[in-house]
Amino acid sequence: MTDMKSLLVLLCFLFSAFFASMSHARRSPLLSPLFSPQPQPAPPITVVASPPLVMNVIVEDNHHHMHKELLLAIILASIGVIMTIVSIFCVIVFYRRNRRNSGSKTTQSSDAGGRFPLGPIFSKFNTVKTTPRKGSMAMVDFALLEAVTNNFSDSNVLGQGGFGCVYKAQFEEGVLAAVKKLDGGGYECVREFENELNLLERIRHANIISLAGYCIHEETRFLVYELMQNGSLETLLHGPTRGSTLTWHIRMKIALDTARGLEYLHEHCDPPIIHRDLKSSNILLDSDFNAKIADFGLAVTSGNLSKGHVKISGTLGYVAPEYLLDGKLSEKSDVYAFGVVLLELLMGRRPVEKLGPSQCQTLVTWAMPQLTDRSKLPNLIDPAIRNTMDLKHLYQVAAVAVLCIQPEPSYRPLITDILHSLIPLVPIELGGTHRVIDPLPQA
Structure with missing residues (x-):
């Protein structure tokens, strides 16, 4: 920045000196011929001419002198304009280059950090690398991940995924993160790792998980996310607490946030993104x-x-029937899965339940015949929230769920329509428009 100021001062000084010399040259009789040549005295006229002839000679000479001055003025003005434009261009180029050089050290870490404070912490370690292929995503050294997860201790396990565990990691200054470890090194593992890394690198939304960095160590791959302190919806609904920490309004907020995330993927990403594995976990x-x-x-x-053809993938109980049977995938497949999640929030039941050693029943199959019966619906609700909501709101959410799980995809609503249906049911302080008057109405 100091160099730029010095350059500006130097340019101003040169311009001042240039115009001062021009002004002085026009006043000085010694230098004036260089800038504004004076007309030479006419040779003596030996022939006596009539007065009209003398007047013509003087007028013609003055006209010639004015023409030269005008031409010289145009030339000088053009030179001044050109010099000014070139100088401004040089200043802009210098400023941009200086700004790029000074900001390049911090751009990588701030972008990689997303919306949580891992970027500045990553920038402190010499082990952090960047690769042109991954753009702004930080590549973290394996030794650092070992240190922050206590050598991937079992006591730090947050959950289990399809290809490995998710570990709690503690960085400097008490900043926490989640590290997903992908074992095996097979084709499917590598493909999912690359797919998630490429997508989350360009996705930025309040209801989409933020990815800070990644690591590749031999045949094992790691992804570093922001830590979500309350874990997964599946754990809170079907774990030891059995949904006791999730009130009716919090459940509606979770549904609304999920709908907002899906709307971003379907409506605001170009091209649209189909999640294909939306579920409570x-x-x-x-x-x-x-x-x-x-x-x-x-x-x-x-x-x-x-x-x-896209290979059929997903989780039983959430996969839309047209995708499972015919391989037809669309945004409406995510809408179907969202409907199943909505049923989980309402009833507190798992998407697939065992009826016997070799017999299972899906939540959709069990709930669908009863969802439209208003007399039965209140008794189907999760006991943890039963009789704690306005029945009109309950009927409306049930109606949205019924539409989402329709067998025919064309009958399912767009995620934007679902979003607009849920907003009036969520209290203002939780991101909706509902004004809570009586939080515990009579059933």
Whole structure:
């Protein structure tokens, strides 16, 4: 920045000196011929001419002198304008180059950190690397991940994924993160790792999990995320607490946040992104129960659907029937999975339950015949929230769930329509528009 100021001062001094010399040259009789040549005295006229002839000679000479002055003025003005433009261009180039050089050291870490404070911490370690292929995503050294996870201790395990465990990691200054370890090194593992890394590098949304960095160590791969203190929706609903920490309003907020994340993927990403594995275990909650969609290993863009058949993947109980039976995948497949999550929030039941040693029943099959019966619906609700909501709101949420799980995809609503239906049911302080008057109405 100091160099730029010095350059500006130097340019101002040169301009002042240039115009001062021009002004002095026009006043000085010694230098004036260089800038404004005076007309030479006319040779003596020996022939006596009539007065009209003398007047013509003087007028013609003055006209010639004015023409030269005008031409010289135009030339000098053009030179001044050109010098000014060139100088301004040089200043702009210098400023941009100086700004790029001074900011390049911090851009990488701030972008990689996303919305949580891992970027500045990563920048302090010499082990952090960057690769042109991954752009702004930080590549973290394996030794650092070993240190912050206590050598991947079992006591730090947060959950279990399809290809490995998720570990709690503590960095400098008490900053916490989650490290997903992908073991095996097989084709599917590598493909999902690359897919999630490429997608989350360019996705930025309040209801989508933030990715800070990655690591590749021999055949094992790691992804570093922001830590969600309340874990997954699945754990809170079906774990030891059995949904006791999730009130009706918090459940509606979780549904609304999830719908907002899906709307971003479907409507605001170009091309649209289909998550393909939306489920309660992939909906993570922070300390304020803000919900974020995670695990994009199976996600696909709508542009890839036209290139060929997409291999059927997903979790039983959440997979839409047209995708499971015919391989037809669309944004409406995510809407179906969202409907199943909505049923989990309402009833506190798992998406698939065992009826016997070799017999299972899906939540959709069990709930669908009863959802439209208003007399039965209140008794189907999770006991942890039963009789704690306005029945009108309950009927409306049930109606949205019924539409989402329709067998025919064309009958399912767009995620934007679902979002607009849920907003009036969520209290203002939780991100909706509902004004709570009586939090515990009579059933």
